[in-house]
Each structure stands twice: as structure tokens, then as C-alpha cells.
Amino acid sequence: MGEIVYGSVIADKMRADLREKIIKNKDQVTLAVILVGNDPASLSYVRGKEKACAQVGIQAKTYTCDQNITERELQALIKKLNNDSDIDGILVQLPLPKHINSTKVIQSISVAKDVDGLTVENVGRLYCKEPTFVPCTPLGIMAILNFLPIKLAGKHAVVVGRSELVGAPISRLLLEANATVTMCHSYTKDLSFYTKQADILIVAVGKPQFINAQDVKKDAVVIDVGVNRQANGKLCGDVNLASVLDKVAYITPVPKGVGPMTITMLLWNTYEAHQRRMR
Ligand code: NAP
Numbered sequence: 001m002g003e004i005v006y007g008s009v010i011a012d013k014m015r016a017d018l019r020e021k022i023i024k025n026k027d028q029v030t031l032a033v034i035l036v037g038n039d040p041a042s043l044s045y046v047r048g049k050e051k052a053c054a055q056v057g058i059q060a061k062t063y064t065c066d067q068n069i070t071e072r073e074l075q076a077l078i079k080k081l082n083n084d085s086d087i088d089g090i091l092v093q094l095p096l097p098k099h100i101n102s103t104k105v106i107q108s109i110s111v112a113k114d115v116d117g118l119t120v121e122n123v124g125r126l127y128c129k130e131p132t133f134v135p136c137t138p139l140g141i142m143a144i145l146n147f148l149p150i151k152l153a154g155k156h157a158v159v160v161g162r163s164e165l166v167g168a169p170i171s172r173l174l175l176e177a178n179a180t181v182t183m184c185h186s187y188t189k190d191l192s193f194y195t196k197q198a199d200i201l202i203v204a205v206g207k208p209q210f211i212n213a214q215d216v217k218k219d220a221v222v223i224d225v226g227v228n229r230q231a232n233g234k235l236c237g238d239v240n241l242a243s244v245l246d247k248v249a250y251i252t253p254v255p256k257g258v259g260p261m262t263i264t265m266l267l268w269n270t271y272e273a274h275q276r277r278m279r
Contacts, residue, residue, distance in 0.1 A: 002248040004241075007140065010147050011260035015056050018267055022057040029274040030059045031089045031115070031266075032081045036074065036100070037067035042093045049091070052263045058270055061087070071100050075108045082110040088277060089115035089270035112276065115269040123164070126172060133269050138170035140261030141202060141223050142177070148250055150200075150221060153178035158198035160184045160191065160211070160238075166204040166225055174200070191215070209240040216244050222251040225258050 022029060031053055035046045046062060053060035063077060074096075081087050090113045096102045106114075111121045117133035125132035145152060157179040161167035167183065175181045184194050195201055195215045203211050204225035216222060226238030237254030244251060252258055 002245045003250050004245070005144060005148065005250050005252050006256050007144055007252055007258055007261040008256040010144060011140075011264040014143070014261075014264045015052070015267065018264075018271060019056040022271065027057075027271070027274060028059070028086075029057070029271055030061060030087050031091060031270045032084075032087045033060055033062045034065065034074070034077065034081075034090070034092045035062060036065045036069055036093070036096050039095075042095075046093050049263060049266065052267055053270075056267050058267060067097055069100075071104060074100060074105055078105065078108045082108075082113060087113065088274040089113050089266075091116055091266065113273060115266060115273055117169075117269070118164070123169075126169060129176075133273070134173065134265075135165055135169050136265040136269060137166050137204075137225065137258060137262045138173055139265040139269070140258055141170050141225070142173050143261055143265065144223065144252060144258070145177075145200070145221070148221065150250075152200065155179045155199040156182070156197055157200040157202065158182045158184060158194050159202045159204070160188075160195065161202075161204035161206075161225070163204065167202075170202055170204070174202075203238040205238045207238055208236050209238070209243075211239040211244070213240075213243045213247050216247055218247055219249040220247075222248050223258065224252050224254050227254060227259065 033046055033049055050060040081090050090109050092105060106118045109119055111119055114122050115133055117135040122132045126134055157174040159167050159171045162183050162185045171181050171183050182194055184191055192215045196217055198217055198220055200221045202223045206226050208228040222239055224237035224239040228236050230236050235255050241253060
């Protein structure tokens with residue numbers, strides 16, 4: 001029977017370590033969070049980030065903007081925060097309303113304050129092995145994998161999904177850890193052929209219970225990134241945990257798997273931005 005790996009437990013330990021550092025060094029770390037409109041899901045994500053910041057002693061300043069804010073006005077706010085010496089990191093809660101070009105808005109965040117690691121320069125730095133901010137979800141996945149008693153070098157890692165936020169950067173990080181990486185996406189023919197070969201299987205698709213026992217290799221390590229809301233209101237992942245648990249070595253659950261690690265890496269990235277600014 002496989003082991004369920006609770007990212008929430010690893011996250012608690014990493015947050016406690018960070019809190020200790022911040023208290024010991026009397027660091028004044030501040031994260032600016034920009035929320036546009038009143039989408040309940042975005043609001044709930046922002047509240048979660050504020051709570052996590054408070055937990056470790058980071059000050060979260062939330063800037064709530066009207067749903068009808070223009071792209072220019074939003075960029076002007078970001079410019080102001082870029083130049084504010086009290087702000088270490090800037091996060092724009094996505095998605096933004098349709099009339100705003102998210103890419104343009106993200107690109108206006110200063111590279112040094114881009115704690116989500118989404119600006120073109122930070123993405124490029126990741127691929128050139130230069131100091132950067134790595135997006136928080138892939139960073140969280142790597143922290144989970146590094147916590148397990150497994151070696152990544154030489155393993156076959158199969159990543160399902162190729163988004164800029166998850167699939168592409170996690171593939172890069174796994175490659176850097178000397179895994180052999182296969183990337184799959186919606187055009188992949190016979191997906192199961194690939195997933196069945198995975199020693200490490202990362203699934204970031206956004207389809208409930210998309211991966212089942214017949215799609216996984218025996219003793220695989222499975223990281224389920226997907227977050228899907230079911231008809232009963234409960235969350236589930238992209239992997240059918242009940243179906244694969246007997247076959248795999250380790251699997252992260254949804255919720256309490258990758259999600260808490262994503263927020264934890266945001267806290268660490270913000271702290272890193274602060275440290276770099278103070279150097
Ligand atoms: P996304 O941008 O929508 O990307 C989904 C990816 O899945 C795309 O690359 C797509 O391929 C691929 N895909 C879709 N259908 C497929 C199929 N039938 N077979 C193989 N691949 C398929 O989503 P995302 O932002 O990466 O997020 C993925 C999931 O992770 C979502 O459920 C999201 O909520 C969750 N998520 C969780 C966290 C967390 O902290 N826990 C963070 C971020 C995201 P194409 O490129 O060909 O379209």
C-alpha cells in the first residue's frame with residue numbers, strides 16, 4: 001500500500017523554520033497582494049495568503065481594486081509598488097478580468113519583486129540557470145520530492161500538462177535534477193503509454209480523477225497538482241487516489257498536498273526577495 005504524502009505537514013515545518021528566521025533576524029518583510037474585483041475564489045485565495053503571511057511574520061498589504069480598473073491604472077499601481085522601498089514582493093492574484101491583458105500587467109512587476117516568478121526575465125533566468133524566482137507550485141513540488149527518501153537522478157519523470165505556471169517549469173527543475181523528463185499535453189496520443197512508464201508522475205491537467213490505477217507504474221511517486229471542485233462542493237485532484245493507492249509508493253492528496261506547499265514557497269520567495277534587497 002502506498003504512502004499518502006501530506007504537503008501540509010512539510011509546509012508546517014517549512015513555515016515554522018521561516019518564522020523562526022524572521023523573528024531571530026527581526027526582519028521586516030512585506031508582500032503586496034493585488035486583488036482585482038470580487039471573485040469569491042480569488043478572494044478566498046488572497047485571504048489564505050494573508051493568513052499564511054501572518055503565520056510567519058510577513059506583513060501582507062492587500063490592494064483591492066475595482067473590477068473596472070483599467071490596465072493603465074493597474075500598471076500605475078504596480079509601478080508605485082516597484083518603487084516603494086518598504087515592499088519586498090508583489091503578487092497579482094490571477095485571473096484578472098477579461099478586459100485586462102494579464103501578460104502585460106505581470107511584465108510590469110519589477111524582476112526583483114516578482115515572487116511568483118512569472119515575468120519573462122525570471123522565466124528566462126530559470127532556463128539559463130541564473131538566480132531567479134521559480135514559480136511557487138513547481139518549487140513546492142520539488143520540496144515534496146526532496147523530502148522523500150528517493151533519488152531523482154536517472155529516474156523517468158513524466159509530466160502531464162505543459163502550462164507556464166506548472167508543467168513547463170517543473171519539467172525544467174526535474175531535468176536540472178538529472179531526471180529523464182517526458183512532457184505530455186492534450187495532443188499526446190496514448191497518454192497512458194507514457195504515464196505507465198513514469199517513476200515520478202506529475203499530473204497538472206485540471207480534470208477530476210483523470211489518472212487511474214491502469215495508468216500508473218507499480219511503486220511510482222505520484223504528485224497530484226490538479227484542484228477540481230466536485231458537484232458536492234468538495235475538492236478532488238486529477239488522480240483517483242483510491243484507485244492508485246495500492247499500486248504506487250507515494251502520492252500527494254488533494255486537498256492538503258501541493259496546495260499548502262505553493263503558498264509556503266510564496267512566503268520563502270518573498271523572504272528571499274527581502275534578503276536580496278538587504279544585501
Ligand atoms: P492549464 O494552464 O489549464 O494547463 C493544463 C494542461 O493540461 C495543458 O498543458 C493541457 O494541454 C493539458 N491537458 C489538458 N487536457 C489534457 C489531456 N486530455 N491529456 C493530457 N494533457 C491535457 O492548467 P494549470 O494552471 O497548469 O493547472 C493545472 C491544474 O493544477 C488545475 O486543476 C489547477 O487548478 C491546478 N493548480 C494547482 C495549484 C496548487 O497550488 N495546488 C497551482 C496551480 C495549478 P495543452 O497545453 O495541449 O492545452
